[in-house]
Amino acid sequence: xxxxxxxRDGDRQADNKLNLDPARGEDWMHLDACIKCGAxxxxxxxxxxxxxxxxxKSVGPDAERLRLEGIALAPGCLAYCTNCKTCExxxxxxxxxxxxxxxxxxxxxxxxxxxxxxxxxxxDNLLGRAEYLGRLGTLWPPLANTVLGWKIxxxxxxxxxxxxxxxxxxxxGRKFRTSDIVPLVGExxxxxxxxxxxxxxxxxxxxxxxxxxxxxxxxxxxxYNDEATxxxxxxVLEHNGFEVIVPHFHCCGVPLTxxxxxxxxxxNAQHNLGLMQPYLEQGIPVIASCTSCGLAxxxxxPRVSAPGAQRIGAQTYxxxxxxxxxxxxxxxxxDFREVQVSLAYHAPCHLKAxxxxxxxVRILRLIPGVKIQELDAGCCGLSGSFxxxxxxxxxxxxxxxxxxxxxxxxVKEEAFQAVATECGGCQVQIEHGSGAPSLNPVxxxxxxxxxxxxxxxx
Amino acid sequence: MWDGLVIGGGxxxxxxxxxxxxxxxxxxxxxxGTGSLAFASGVLDFGRVELLRQEEKHPYVLLGETAExxxxxxxxxxxxxxxxxxxxxxxxxxxxxxxxxxxxxxxLDASPLTHANRIVLVVPEGLKDFFPEVVKANLQKQxxxxxxxxxxxxxxxxxxxxxxxxxxxxxxYAKFWCSEQGRETLKNLIGEMTRKMVSDSETLVFPGLHxxxxxxxxxxxxxxxxxxxxxxxxxxxxxGQVLYDRLRGxxxxxxxxxxxxxxxxxxxxxxxxxxRAIVKSKGKEISFTAKAFVxxxxxxxGRGIVASSTEVRETVFGLPLYVPPEWxxxxxxxxxxxxxxxxxxxxxxxxxxxxxxxxxxxxxxxxGRMLAHWDPWVGHCGGGVSLTSGFLAGGLL
Numbered sequence: 001x002x003x004x005x006x007x008r009d010g011d012r013q014a015d016n017k018l019n020l021d022p023a024r025g026e027d028w029m030h031l032d033a034c035i036k037c038g039a040x041x042x043x044x045x046x047x048x049x050x051x052x053x054x055x056x057k058s059v060g061p062d063a064e065r066l067r068l069e070g071i072a073l074a075p076g077c078l079a080y081c082t083n084c085k086t087c088e089x090x091x092x093x094x095x096x097x098x099x100x101x102x103x104x105x106x107x108x109x110x111x112x113x114x115x116x117x118x119x120x121x122x123x124d125n126l127l128g129r130a131e132y133l134g135r136l137g138t139l140w141p142p143l144a145n146t147v148l149g150w151k152i153x154x155x156x157x158x159x160x161x162x163x164x165x166x167x168x169x170x171x172x173g174r175k176f177r178t179s180d181i182v183p184l185v186g187e188x189x190x191x192x193x194x195x196x197x198x199x200x201x202x203x204x205x206x207x208x209x210x211x212x213x214x215x216x217x218x219x220x221x222x223x224y225n226d227e228a229t230x231x232x233x234x235x236v237l238e239h240n241g242f243e244v245i246v247p248h249f250h251c252c253g254v255p256l257t258x259x260x261x262x263x264x265x266x267x268n269a270q271h272n273l274g275l276m277q278p279y280l281e282q283g284i285p286v287i288a289s290c291t292s293c294g295l296a297x298x299x300x301x302p303r304v305s306a307p308g309a310q311r312i313g314a315q316t317y318x319x320x321x322x323x324x325x326x327x328x329x330x331x332x333x334x335d336f337r338e339v340q341v342s343l344a345y346h347a348p349c350h351l352k353a354x355x356x357x358x359x360x361v362r363i364l365r366l367i368p369g370v371k372i373q374e375l376d377a378g379c380c381g382l383s384g385s386f387x388x389x390x391x392x393x394x395x396x397x398x399x400x401x402x403x404x405x406x407x408x409x410x411v412k413e414e415a416f417q418a419v420a421t422e423c424g425g426c427q428v429q430i431e432h433g434s435g436a437p438s439l440n441p442v443x444x445x446x447x448x449x450x451x452x453x454x455x456x457x458x
Numbered sequence: 459m460w461d462g463l464v465i466g467g468g469x470x471x472x473x474x475x476x477x478x479x480x481x482x483x484x485x486x487x488x489x490x491g492t493g494s495l496a497f498a499s500g501v502l503d504f505g506r507v508e509l510l511r512q513e514e515k516h517p518y519v520l521l522g523e524t525a526e527x528x529x530x531x532x533x534x535x536x537x538x539x540x541x542x543x544x545x546x547x548x549x550x551x552x553x554x555x556x557x558x559x560x561x562x563x564x565x566l567d568a569s570p571l572t573h574a575n576r577i578v579l580v581v582p583e584g585l586k587d588f589f590p591e592v593v594k595a596n597l598q599k600q601x602x603x604x605x606x607x608x609x610x611x612x613x614x615x616x617x618x619x620x621x622x623x624x625x626x627x628x629x630x631y632a633k634f635w636c637s638e639q640g641r642e643t644l645k646n647l648i649g650e651m652t653r654k655m656v657s658d659s660e661t662l663v664f665p666g667l668h669x670x671x672x673x674x675x676x677x678x679x680x681x682x683x684x685x686x687x688x689x690x691x692x693x694x695x696x697x698g699q700v701l702y703d704r705l706r707g708x709x710x711x712x713x714x715x716x717x718x719x720x721x722x723x724x725x726x727x728x729x730x731x732x733x734r735a736i737v738k739s740k741g742k743e744i745s746f747t748a749k750a751f752v753x754x755x756x757x758x759x760g761r762g763i764v765a766s767s768t769e770v771r772e773t774v775f776g777l778p779l780y781v782p783p784e785w786x787x788x789x790x791x792x793x794x795x796x797x798x799x800x801x802x803x804x805x806x807x808x809x810x811x812x813x814x815x816x817x818x819x820x821x822x823x824x825x826g827r828m829l830a831h832w833d834p835w836v837g838h839c840g841g842g843v844s845l846t847s848g849f850l851a852g853g854l855l
Contacts, residue, residue: 037497042629042694051619089719092491298741313741355719355739374710
């Protein structure tokens with residue numbers, strides 16, 4: 001074997017590890033495709049404000065070469081990657097930087113290295129489980145919010161678990177349910193082997209017999225913190241003639257992945273795929289309104305070994321991506337009332353990573369009276385639970401500072417009244433960092449369809 | 459249905475998008491990554507347009523007449539750049555030598571150096587890819603009668619960076635000067651320099667500072683009694699980033715949409731007309747239908763052209779290319795024939811068969827580095843050809 005063969009062999013091993021698709025011809029060269037331009041590190045929201053994080057180029061493709069030789073970086077290096085994927089979107093050479101980083105983190109978990117000190121390990125375990133926290137919190141939301149509102153609780157949480165006392169933990173609300181109507185036995189069974197019945201699934205009461213069906217993946221934020229927006233999503237879809245099916249999903253797995261709990265994330269994906277499988281087989285689209293859930297369904301789920309994994313990527317749509325497809329087919333209802341509102345739009349990192357553009361801006365611009373302008377001011381800094389962690393809270397605010405400043409200026413100059421963004425985490429952080437109200441863009445559509453008045457728009 | 463879909467988000471693509479949006483068209487730009495503007499120097503060359511028009515098939519043969527219009531149009535779009543048509547300015551390279559330049563980001567104009575008795579070179583501690591001794595030596599060579607002094611600058615905010623031995627990128631320094639502490643530090647520094655001024659023809663050379671990034675910094679420098687000359691930097695550069703942000707911001711403010719990430723995989727063509735662009739988004743292929751398309755994929759560097767040992771390929775439409783018979787030339791920095799590889803076009807920038815001259819696609823306009831028969835490094839016309847062809851395509855969409 002000559003030197004060249006050895007090198008190529010190394011690259012192939014790397015690509016196998018990364019699950020790259022050999023059908024794309026040059027993909028085995030992904031590592032070689034990095035021309036070391038440094039664009040990723042220049043755009044990395046963390047590297048720009050935190051010197052101890054070497055940046056995506058160093059911990060991604062640079063270190064990958066060393067890793068192929070069996071040399072690993074100090075585990076702590078990776079803890080500051082927020083998994084926002086800005087590096088991958090930025091890269092002019094399509095190098096899969098975040099994939100490389102996640103792969104190493106996964107190996108660290110498997111090998112049992114890279115474990116944080118016990119307290120933080122517990123914290124990460126907890127924050128990774130937004131779902132269980134949500135279930136607890138929504139048992140009796142006023143109690144949960146009151147207790148979490150006490151300074152003493154927050155100080156205790158910071159001291160014991162390292163959850164920042166100042167971080168904008170989202171409030172718990174009523175748990176999201178589409179309807180309290182028990183699904184008809186005959187109908188659930190029509191979706192194969194009665195599995196859905198045993199897991200339970202709720203359909204919306206309108207359009208029960210509609211031929212047009214979608215599965216809605218609400219995600220933890222809608223389920224436990226913002227059920228009203230979930231209802232708005234459902235009503236908008238129903239207004240367009242869809243029957244909305246909401247199986248009892250678990251968390252999509254993104255918070256688990258971000259906190260280094262890869263096995264658990266895979267288990268969640270398998271559970272959720274099991275629930276979706278019968279619908280996927282019938283070609284029913286899956287709609288996600290949370291951009292991180294949507295990205296996981298499109299990017300991570302196809303890599304999981306489970307029935308339905310083959311189909312999930314192609315059948316998942318971001319809510320507005322789906323509405324835009326309807327619009328292009330001439331199937332979107334356009335019985336819009338005028339909505340006089342000026343909005344700024346913040347594109348969440350995980351929407352950018354989906355590679356679908358900004359469909360919500362396109363849709364909202366169809367509505368008479370709506371003025372919407374993209375802020376284009378980078379990441380908000382929260383990155384799921386990153387900004388809740390005591391040692392990262394300040395950093396998260398620093399990352400978002402450009403965005404907050406632009407929002408504050410815009411509100412002061414009366415250029416807009418609120419910030420529209422799909423991601424619940426971004427909404428919370430924008431309100432926390434800038435003081436300006438933030439809402440899911442679906443509310444504008446909800447109001448335009450005459451389904452109700454959104455308090456956030458007024 | 460979009461009026462125009464621009465494939466590639468570099469300078470030519472953005473220019474086409476901006477002009478078409480301004481003409482009331484709805485434009486989508488699809489780009490693989492952020493494009494090369496963010497790591498280019500921000501300085502743009504037009505070259506000697508009339509002379510280059512003499513070269514057989516050079517893009518300026520088609521574009522030359524419009525170059526001046528594109529030049530002024532760019533200045534309208536990007537008021538933080540300066541330039542006068544027909545007059546070449548100069549800027550400092552990262553090594554401190556002078557280079558000619560036609561369009562300069564504000565602050566980079568190096569002309570005050572020519573009549574400076576004393577040049578003070580600011581040395582911001584830890585600045586990445588900055589070699590003060592080399593810069594000093596080069597400045598001395600070029601300005602023989604000036605005294606060159608180094609002024610070391612230690613910034614408290616970067617102590618952590620220093621402690622871990624991490625160099626501070628030019629982009630991070632530029633952001634610092636825009637911050638409140640940065641502006642305060644800058645004011646103090648200018649004050650100190652003013653007090654120590656020995657003659658009234660002193661000039662400050664200041665790497666890592668970019669007035670174009672921040673209006674407040676501009677105000678501080680406008681009040682300074684001595685001229686401040688900035689430097690270009692190695693990639694990624696703050697000046698290139700600012701230019702990219704401005705053009706992108708302008709395009710979006712006009713209502714254009716930018717999809718950055720995976721780029722256009724291919725375009726479906728029906729009877730000589732391009733119809734639908736296929737984009738590989740996460741999980742699935744999505745498509746965008748448009749009336750017309752701009753091919754701005756950036757040649758070899760942007761992977762709009764890919765060469766293997768058996769073929770040279772245009773990656774989106776599979777257009778036939780002009781490929782020079784010999785690829786390289788022994789003089790490394792000389793004219794390299796491979797640079798002439800590209801798509802041949804008619805007077806409306808539509809792709810043509812290099813053998814028959816027949817127009818291949820009616821509604822596709824080819825711009826920038828994808829055009830055949832030019833060498834941006836030898837002709838010093840990279841910015842000019844890209845801006846002019848982008849400007850023209852924006853008028854055709």
